[in-house]
């Protein structure tokens with residue numbers, strides 16, 4: 284694995300290797316001194332052209348705990364606002380001897396394009412509506428910790444599929460790990476072409492959340508991405524919640540202790556009720572701490588290499 288641009292870049296075996304390293308990294312979180320020397324001398328730039336709380340801060344902490352020098356650049360406040368192109372921006376940054384570039388961009392395919400322009404290792408931290416591979420890895424890692432093997436487990440992904448890079452990466456990742464995946468959305472938020480993709484990739488689709496929930500071993504609620512919606516995809520927020528929200532009533536349809544995931548940020552009261560977000564079986568905050576461990580593991584495998592001192 285030279286870069287991490289898509290879940291297609293990693294095999295099931297490599298995913299399990301990342302998870303094994305993440306488990307070691309998880310232990311670092313509970314230490315008094317949260318520092319490993321693995322990336323000493325390496326420089327990682329977090330280049331974010333879209334807003335982020337979880338991904339950017341966890342990549343920053345991950346790099347710092349691995350002893351890398353970490354620099355954050357966001358489009359607001361950079362020369363991008365003066366009209367500098369993406370290519371000029373990344374080549375300028377990388378001319379300073381950067382080893383790793385973690386980037387988020389609103390354009391699908393941006394990370395792939397950048398990987399062809401620079402020598403630095405590129406990690407896709409979300410490109411438009413395409414992919415968010417480290418989110419899928421941390422989601423699968425979290426679920427595997429709860430369910431054991433994901434082989435044959437039924438994971439139900441619900442919500443705004445059309446605009447979701449999290450859904451696309453998760454379908455690829457969970458399927459690779461042997462899970463049975465069902466995606467649920469209103470017809471207006473089912474991506475076009477999903478019938479042929481689901482047939483080829485072996486996942487199921489449904490418009491009926493109440494029918495699917497009782498067989499779920501895990502449920503993943505997706506954010507309604509109103510900032511990406513040009514028109515009305517549903518009549519009103521209330522109607523969306525009635526049809527597709529994880530409400531208090533729907534919690535009762537789940538088998539006991541079924542993990543409830545949400546990548547965040549959550550629209551409480553729209554796609555997920557507070558009763559579900561804060562339920563004992565909610566793993567939303569665990570996803571965040573797992574995200575840090577998984578991102579440490581990804582940076583370690585991409586940037587340290589086996590010969591580097593101070594390995595995991």
Ligand code: CP
Nearest residue numbers: 335336337338546547
């Ligand atoms: N899940 C996720 O990508 O969150 P942020 O936008 O806060 O990084």
